[in-house]
Amino acid sequence: MRIENDATAEAADMGDLIFRNVIMANNGDSPAGSDHYEESSTSGYPAFDIFAWEAGNFTTEFSNESSVSLTSIAGRDFRPTALSPANFLGTNFSGDYATGFTPVGYRGAFDGVNDWTAGWVEWDPQNADYSVPGLTSNLPEIAAIVTNANCATGAGSIDISVSNAVSPTYLWSTGATTQDVSGLAPGVYTVTVTNSGGCAASDTISVGDAPISAPAAIALGAVTECDITYSWSAVAGANSYNVRLRDQAGAVISGPINIGAVTTYTWESLAPNTTYRVDVSAECADGDISGYITTSTKTQNCSTPSGLSATVLSSTSATLSWEDPCNGAGDLHRLQYRQFGTAAWISVNTSTLSRTLTTLSPSTSYQYRAAKKCGGGGGKSSFSGISTFATPSLTGPEESRIMADNGVEANIFPNPASTTLNVVVAAEEMINIQIVSLLGQVVYQSASVEAAGIFSTGIDVTSFPAGNYIVSINGETSISP
Numbered sequence: 001m002r003i004e005n006d007a008t009a010e011a012a013d014m015g016d017l018i019f020r021n022v023i024m025a026n027n028g029d030s031p032a033g034s035d036h037y038e039e040s041s042t043s044g045y046p047a048f049d050i051f052a053w054e055a056g057n058f059t060t061e062f063s064n065e066s067s068v069s070l071t072s073i074a075g076r077d078f079r080p081t082a083l084s085p086a087n088f089l090g091t092n093f094s095g096d097y098a099t100g101f102t103p104v105g106y107r108g109a110f111d112g113v114n115d116w117t118a119g120w121v122e123w124d125p126q127n128a129d130y131s132v133p134g135l136t137s138n139l140p141e142i143a144a145i146v147t148n149a150n151c152a153t154g155a156g157s158i159d160i161s162v163s164n165a166v167s168p169t170y171l172w173s174t175g176a177t178t179q180d181v182s183g184l185a186p187g188v189y190t191v192t193v194t195n196s197g198g199c200a201a202s203d204t205i206s207v208g209d210a211p212i213s214a215p216a217a218i219a220l221g222a223v224t225e226c227d228i229t230y231s232w233s234a235v236a237g238a239n240s241y242n243v244r245l246r247d248q249a250g251a252v253i254s255g256p257i258n259i260g261a262v263t264t265y266t267w268e269s270l271a272p273n274t275t276y277r278v279d280v281s282a283e284c285a286d287g288d289i290s291g292y293i294t295t296s297t298k299t300q301n302c303s304t305p306s307g308l309s310a311t312v313l314s315s316t317s318a319t320l321s322w323e324d325p326c327n328g329a330g331d332l333h334r335l336q337y338r339q340f341g342t343a344a345w346i347s348v349n350t351s352t353l354s355r356t357l358t359t360l361s362p363s364t365s366y367q368y369r370a371a372k373k374c375g376g377g378g379g380k381s382s383f384s385g386i387s388t389f390a391t392p393s394l395t396g397p398e399e400s401r402i403m404a405d406n407g408v409e410a411n412i413f414p415n416p417a418s419t420t421l422n423v424v425v426a427a428e429e430m431i432n433i434q435i436v437s438l439l440g441q442v443v444y445q446s447a448s449v450e451a452a453g454i455f456s457t458g459i460d461v462t463s464f465p466a467g468n469y470i471v472s473i474n475g476e477t478s479i480s481p
Contacts, residue, residue, distance in 0.1 A: 140165035140193040142203040148210035149186050151237040151284030156207035157182035158189060165195035212237060212282050214290040221264070225272035225303040225374060226326035230280075231264040232293065238282035243267075244292065246277040258283065272326070272374045273301045302374035302381040305333065305353075310389035311454050313424045314411040315362035318389055319454050321354040322370045330375020340365035340388065354454075356426075363393040392422075410473050421459045423471065427451040431475040435459070438468055451475070 141163045149156035159180045162168050170179050173190040181189070186209040194200040213235055221229035232241070243265045244255035253276075259265055270276065276299070279292040307323030320335060327333075335355050336345040348355055360366065371383040392413055409426040423433055431451050435444035443464055449455060 148208040156184040235282035244279040248275040305370040337368035
């Protein structure tokens with residue numbers, strides 16, 4: 001412990017310990033340069049030789065109203081004793097020993113820097129633990145909660161709380177003087193907090209650029225042999241999404257593809273009976289992209305044809321069609337048909353989605369169904385449900401079935417007709433139908449329509465006068481029965 005109210009450091013270097021009317025009353029100063037403590041002319045205390053004391057006189061005691069024990073330098077204990085002149089309830093000293101002391105001028109058992117202006121946390125001079133400085137700080141204490149910036153939350157913010165400060169003021173490196181700041185771009189910010197006593201503390205706080213979150217959930221929709229549809233939860237702040245398709249091993253097949261702000265997507269033209277991984281990520285307007293959320297699914301085996309329909313061309317022919325959104329290269333369709341009431345099916349194969357039958361019987365009901373064999377190892381589908389159609393009776397001349405020179409076929413039945421005249425055209429062009437009497441009167445004129453393969457229509461003839469008429473089918477090739 002250093003007791004100081006004068007330039008004792010220099011005196012200590014010379015072996016002098018100088019007490020200037022602070023520890024013992026009625027003392028005189030030791031002569032400059034002397035090696036002992038002079039007795040006071042009024043107190044009668046004996047002179048004290050510091051070197052003799054150091055050599056072994058460890059129990060020498062000087063006292064007046066209060067006593068001060070001196071211990072050897074070798075085993076010194078510099079903790080303040082109960083007779084220390086410090087008034088630890090305040091910031092200064094009191095009593096008879098206050099002369100010449102100031103809170104700064106007197107340095108005690110701290111660290112050589114802190115002085116008596118700092119309060120002591122505890123005061124038990126004989127038993128206190130002096131291994132850790134027992135000081136309380138008057139500096140403000142700052143704690144911060146940071147919200148990083150991203151496109152979901154907007155700009156970042158810093159919310160601070162301050163303790164150990166009365167009426168604090170704030171100054172940020174941005175120039176703001178509020179306790180909390182917001183609208184912050186990613187970066188480093190400094191705040192200085194000053195309490196009412198003028199004590200200031202600073203803290204440096206970083207605001208990061210948090211990545212946008214990936215969608216929280218992904219759900220599968222329709223899955224066929226060739227398509228996978230899936231959807232996902234929207235992400236706050238995202239202005240678009242990226243989709244990606246991978247195989248079972250994780251290799252990328254397609255993507256990433258930015259699909260805009262929609263939250264559903266369908267992968268098409270996939271192989272049947274195959275496992276795929278479908279991924280989606282969210283993207284900010286600034287280009288920040290989240291990680292992917294992923295799910296796996298397997299396409300179906302070869303799917304069954306659906307939407308079967310029949311277009312009767314004549315009393316002996318009809319075109320049978322079906323739907324297959326997954327029809328692809330290498331796929332083969334099997335059509336089966338039979339007369340109603342018979343057991344045996346007649347099978348024909350085709351790579352298209354329709355087949356025209358030309359050897360049917362007039363006035364006969366038929367059943368038909370379709371199945372599919374998928375290419376690429378997709379297996380075979382089951383047959384569709386059974387559908388039916390019927391051919392009309394053969395009551396008119398054979399001329400009701402006409403073939404143009406370029407192979408375009410038209411069928412007009414029944415002939416004669418009394419209620420409805422059916423016109424079926426197999427062509428790939430724009431056509432119109434006109435009916436004219438033998439006197440040249442036009443009794444029916446259709447609008448132009450596109451015959452995309454097979455075109456069929458029924459014309460109401462109940463208002464036509466009985467007689468003979470000419471039916472003209474006009475297009476690139478004109479057909480007139």
